[in-house]
Amino acid sequence: MTNELRPPRQDEGADRAGRRSDTSRPPRDFGPNAPPQRYPDPDIVVIDPKRFKAKVGNTAIKRLYTGCLWAEGPAWNAQGQYLVWSDIPNNRQLRYLDGDGGYISENFRKPTNEANGNTFDLEGRQITCERTRVVRFEHNGSVTVLAEHANGKPLNGPNDVVVHPNDGSIWFTDPGYGAIVLYEGQRSANGSVQPHQKEAVYRVDAHTGEIRKVADDAFKPNGIAFSPDYEKVYICDSGATHYPQARKVVWQYDLNGDKLSNPRPLIDMAMGDRSGFPDGVRVDTEGNIWVGAGWVGEGYDGVQVFAPDDGQRIGQICLPECCANLCFGGKKRNRLFMTASQSLYAVYVETQGAHHC
Template identity: 40%
Template sequence: MPPVIHPFNPGRRAMLAGGLAAGGLWSIGQSARAASPDGLPQPPSVVSNPPRQWGTDAPVTPLPDPDILVLDPSFGNLAYANASLKLAWRGGGWLEGPAWCSEGRFLLLSDTIRAVQYRYLWENGAVSLFRSPSYHSNGNIFDNEGRLVSCEHGLRRVVRWEHDGSCRVLADRYNGAPLNSPNDLAVHPDGSIWFTDPGYGDTIVEGHPDAPGNPANREGVERWNLDGEVMTEFGGSRRQEDHVFRIDPATGEVKAVLTEKQLPDPNGIAFSPDGRIVYVISDGPGPGQDGHGGDGRIHAADVAGSEVRNLRPFADMMLNGHAMVPDGMRTDIFGNLWCGANGPLGLCGVVVYNPHGHMIGRIRLPRGVSNLTFGGPKRDVVFMCAGDTLFTLQVNTQGAAPS
């Protein structure tokens, strides 16, 4: 989500900015260079002094990269010691929804603020405009048949782009009411599309607010555009409860698999490689919500056809005494969960959990990560969206397809 502090939700938005306030992207540091047990200085990192620099003109990074942190020996098998973190591109507004197109060999990115999508080419790292407008799209994924499925905040819907170029609306209403702002999605091995529908996109910046008098537009002064018309068509109704939905691959039925009472403010979603477990993040309150919202944890549930059972906490996102804010996540082929973590500088970036919920590794970045995915011809590169910037890391594992 963009780092915009909404009057009804200052806490979550401020946290998503991660370490930005500590000094900027290109030159970031807050503490003296640490010393190893033998008294020798350690290589510079994002919290060292002098600070780590990013970009093509930056000094050569020591290997192994000091910002790839092994917390458990098992992560050493996943991290590639000869690879370092790279700043692949900077120039977006707020990047989200990275999705790898295997056939086209490109990474698709959403820019939720500018309401466009970008294409990052594998061969040369060139970035070009892919779709405009994208109606403030957020989460994206390529389904089991290689078709792009996107969550659109602006039109409050989930759409699929067919092979002939046509657009099919998969979901835009539930129980007769418009959706809130579909956020993230995942494809199950059976072909069903699962997506979360919190209210984080109910803002002018990321989509559009509610109709006048409703939670995300209580004073009725926010408008969809500058033409003087209040946005009531295109799904501009009042906010309904947050849900996690499943779209049936055969019938197209949109079914709520988790309610707001079971899991409030659902955000990122992912499946285990075999599809037997679904992981869902419960985050803070969205625009217009009263109360504390979700619990800031990753939850897991067993998948039984079109139902979920045994919903349970999976990871509390605590790191060095800080409650990190999770966002997007993906699994690798071994069932490890890679999750974007937002919080203080030095802690934010990506955290990695094994299938038992034990944190085994970290990728330390100068700002929090909104979402990530695996890509490249072998699906062995982690692409991480962090504000207006895309970071990459070569790893010794692969993403569980589709990614």
């Protein structure tokens, strides 16, 4: 399960594991008036060419927007052909409308109760993890609160959310990260922030509304995604932000109906002697696992791609900022959108997202 930063093979050409745009001279300009990028984009890194075949030779990483304080929770609406994402500290959500050059509404929703992760259900309704609850925006403009308490206690702070298409159930993580100054929970006598309850993953029954804890193995469960066949669930553990003993890993579970079993760390985020935090996660149609990662720096921050069978790192998309989350979108679900600190990035890939958003 080690992911060593190995020397590139000769057949990889310009690809270099660990190469970063900001190590070049001069640093790469991602802005709207940047000069054209020479193909193939050197910041799309092929580590294992036999397993990572998603790199497109004639496309480049584009910065679509900048000006956020912490960009999170991208979700693609297939009916409206637009992307929604959150700017948590600015208490707003933005929308990127595909076509006509990509129109951006900077205050699609404001205020948002410091919204974080988003998704859309099969009816095209947006589901959002707010600071203290999970809500759904109905087509008539009303808001339905899906979850605000569990186990008789307030939620710590919902983070990421997905919908199972077979039964409409809503699965969300509750690590307790805050939005602006404080993390969720209450300050203890020594000034630290304490969660209301053990950080966990929950399932909301679409028919009864029952909220049930399904896993609490991760110190702070963050991003969540289903495998293409819905037989596995992947959960990022970013608990090292608060728990020194926590490992920077992505957990894999077996999914049987409405239950998770057989938890085990599939992905170790270590690259040589460096290891960053796994945050958001998505899966492509081949089963490869795409993880937003960061807080390390050059050669690490961005998106890292792992094989589903053994969790080995097979590719990277290097960004000049930490990548909090990501999703596949566009008309063919082959455009990867990445929310990275202050900015929104996108790149076309030679694969498709396994799920609708």
